Amino acid sequence: MPKVLVSDKLSPTAVQVFKDNGVEVDYQPDLGKDKDKLLEVIGQYDGLAIRSATKVTEKVIAAATNLKVIGRAGIGVDNVDIPLATKKGIIVMNTPFGNSITTAEHAISMMLSLARQIPEADASTRAGKWEKNRFMGVEVTNKTLGIIGCGNIGTIVADRAQGLKMRVLAFDPFLTADRAVEIGVEKVELDDLLARADFITLHTPLTDQTRNVLSAEAIGKAKKGVRIINCARGGLVDEAALAEALKSGHVAGAALDVFLEEPATANPLFDLPNVICTPHLGASTSEAQENVAVQVAEQISAYLMTGEITNALNFPSISAEEAPRITPFVKLAEALGSFAGQLTETSITGVRIEFEGDVADLNTRPMVAAALTGALKPLLADVNMVSAPQIAKDRGMQVETITREQQGAYDSYIRFTVITERQERSVAGTLFASGKPRIIQVKGINMEAEVTPYMLYVTNLDKPGHIGRLGTLLGELGINIANFNLGRTEQGGDAIALVSIDGTLTDDQLSRISALEDVKQAKALKFNL
Numbered sequence: 001m002p003k004v005l006v007s008d009k010l011s012p013t014a015v016q017v018f019k020d021n022g023v024e025v026d027y028q029p030d031l032g033k034d035k036d037k038l039l040e041v042i043g044q045y046d047g048l049a050i051r052s053a054t055k056v057t058e059k060v061i062a063a064a065t066n067l068k069v070i071g072r073a074g075i076g077v078d079n080v081d082i083p084l085a086t087k088k089g090i091i092v093m094n095t096p097f098g099n100s101i102t103t104a105e106h107a108i109s110m111m112l113s114l115a116r117q118i119p120e121a122d123a124s125t126r127a128g129k130w131e132k133n134r135f136m137g138v139e140v141t142n143k144t145l146g147i148i149g150c151g152n153i154g155t156i157v158a159d160r161a162q163g164l165k166m167r168v169l170a171f172d173p174f175l176t177a178d179r180a181v182e183i184g185v186e187k188v189e190l191d192d193l194l195a196r197a198d199f200i201t202l203h204t205p206l207t208d209q210t211r212n213v214l215s216a217e218a219i220g221k222a223k224k225g226v227r228i229i230n231c232a233r234g235g236l237v238d239e240a241a242l243a244e245a246l247k248s249g250h251v252a253g254a255a256l257d258v259f260l261e262e263p264a265t266a267n268p269l270f271d272l273p274n275v276i277c278t279p280h281l282g283a284s285t286s287e288a289q290e291n292v293a294v295q296v297a298e299q300i301s302a303y304l305m306t307g308e309i310t311n312a313l314n315f316p317s318i319s320a321e322e323a324p325r326i327t328p329f330v331k332l333a334e335a336l337g338s339f340a341g342q343l344t345e346t347s348i349t350g351v352r353i354e355f356e357g358d359v360a361d362l363n364t365r366p367m368v369a370a371a372l373t374g375a376l377k378p379l380l381a382d383v384n385m386v387s388a389p390q391i392a393k394d395r396g397m398q399v400e401t402i403t404r405e406q407q408g409a410y411d412s413y414i415r416f417t418v419i420t421e422r423q424e425r426s427v428a429g430t431l432f433a434s435g436k437p438r439i440i441q442v443k444g445i446n447m448e449a450e451v452t453p454y455m456l457y458v459t460n461l462d463k464p465g466h467i468g469r470l471g472t473l474l475g476e477l478g479i480n481i482a483n484f485n486l487g488r489t490e491q492g493g494d495a496i497a498l499v500s501i502d503g504t505l506t507d508d509q510l511s512r513i514s515a516l517e518d519v520k521q522a523k524a525l526k527f528n529l
């Protein structure tokens with residue numbers, strides 16, 4: 001039974017969802033904050049469910065010897081080292097919509113609180129001061145809101161702000177002109193937004209491109225008296241520059257839900273009067289927490305129990321409906337990749353994967369990943385479908401994928417070609433009704449062989465007596481032949497024998513086969529079926 005660790009505070013419903021799906025679950029909501037303890041225990045688990053407190057660092061990934069999936073009950077995954085997880089073959093998934101309304105509502109609440117200084121007015125009133133003249137606010141109606149990052153949350157913020165009769169500008173390089181029209185925002189460049197916005201709200205992920213998007217220079221370009229809201233990530237705003245701008249009065253106020261260092265228990269911004277702070281509460285409503293907890297538990301369970309992949313950030317999705325259809329082709333693609341990989345002795349510069357017929361209409365990306373896995377496995381034992389595309393990329397391998405309509409006799413046909421500096425080598429296959437992979441072409445030579453766990457591959461000159469000599473030798477060596485498959489270019493030309501045998505061959509046995517008259521190459525192949 002797969003085992004999952006929940007290391008941040010998730011709604012208890014998640015625990016029930018794991019149990020209902022046949023997954024063992026350890027609910028330890030404070031463990032994520034204890035780095036040493038996490039390192040100690042993570043090796044036991046197949047899955048990890050987190051929010052923002054657990055940091056999945058290089059060390060954690062190195063210690064996670066059994067981990068297959070990390071599920072983020074929420075959106076931002078900047079606390080997970082995704083490139084390293086990918087290299088280790090660990091799926092990283094999030095729940096991209098479950099808390100977006102809630103977070104957008106928090107940003108709007110922060111904006112209105114800033115406009116009317118509600119937290120300070122509240123504290124003053126409770127202190128018995130009744131400072132009616134101190135708290136003069138501003139209206140938001142007819143004011144301009146600048147949204148930096150107009151994705152799911154930014155778009156909901158835009159919609160709510162329009163309801164408040166604000167003009168909305170958006171800076172987002174990935175927002176298309178059509179989409180901007182559809183959601184009623186004016187798409188602008190950052191400088192334009194800075195020059196025109198009365199309120200600025202941030203809704204991008206934290207990446208190398210967005211870090212310090214509100215730098216000292218950017219804040220300097222903003223309109224005097226601007227109010228800044230950050231409910232996305234600490235690190236998007238230069239906190240020191242913001243503090244200076246608040247002190248000088250260039251920025252009239254800031255509302256911050258997120259900080260460079262979290263938990264933020266001390267921060268120079270805390271001492272400034274025109275600042276509102278919340279402890280990363282953007283996603284903290286009962287509705288959002290229920291959504292993300294249930295969703296992440298369903299997603300992790302589905303992956304561990306059935307291979308279904310939803311909302312993965314480092315692998316294409318495989319829906320529950322398509323998983324059974326594509327799985328046999330994934331196995332075929334891996335077998336073809338493995339076949340070619342085992343025959344390749346020099347470094348691979350590229351691969352070509354051709355899909356013909358019905359298979360070309362399916363989701364071929366997992367098959368490409370599987371073929372790469374097969375091809376890379378002889379070199380790297382640890383590679384899997386998640387890590388293979390990244391490893392291929394890191395090694396500078398060109399990966400070409402071609403899809404086309406049925407050309408030959410087979411309804412579905414996959415051909416995998418390995419390209420090295422010396423040569424190209426292709427192997428093609430199909431699925432028979434049983435769903436079992438069949439090799440139907442090797443180096444352009446037609447044949448038909450079921451893929452079995454142990455196979456002997458022999459290339460030779462097509463001359464009389466060869467098959468007899470090979471069969472006799474295998475008999476002498478005590479090797480049982482389960483199946484014998486042959487193909488040749490032409491009479492007397494190059495020939496191939498693919499022999500299914502009942503076990504592996506020793507080096508000595510292989511050299512005796514290689515030494516047979518007319519044999520050019522003999523290789524023992526192994527397949528993980």
Ligand SMILES: NC(=O)C1=CN([C@@H]2O[C@H](COP(=O)(O)OP(=O)(O)OC[C@H]3O[C@@H](n4cnc5c(N)ncnc54)[C@H](O)[C@@H]3O)[C@@H](O)[C@H]2O)C=CC1
Binds near residue numbers: 148
């Ligand atoms: N405070 C909290 O509790 C929460 C914070 N968040 C944060 O909000 C962020 C946004 O969430 P979603 O809207 O769901 O993500 P999303 O992916 O739907 O939208 C992000 C938008 O940022 C844009 N973007 C990317 N790079 C940019 C750049 N260099 N300049 C301007 N725009 C850029 C993207 O094009 C995209 O439209 C999350 O990444 C997360 O960090 C999310 C949920 C809760």
Ligand SMILES: O=C(O)C(=O)COP(=O)(O)O
Binds near residue numbers: 051075076099281282
């Ligand atoms: O979903 C996100 O990106 C969030 O920042 C929410 O964080 P949390 O799950 O509340 O720690």
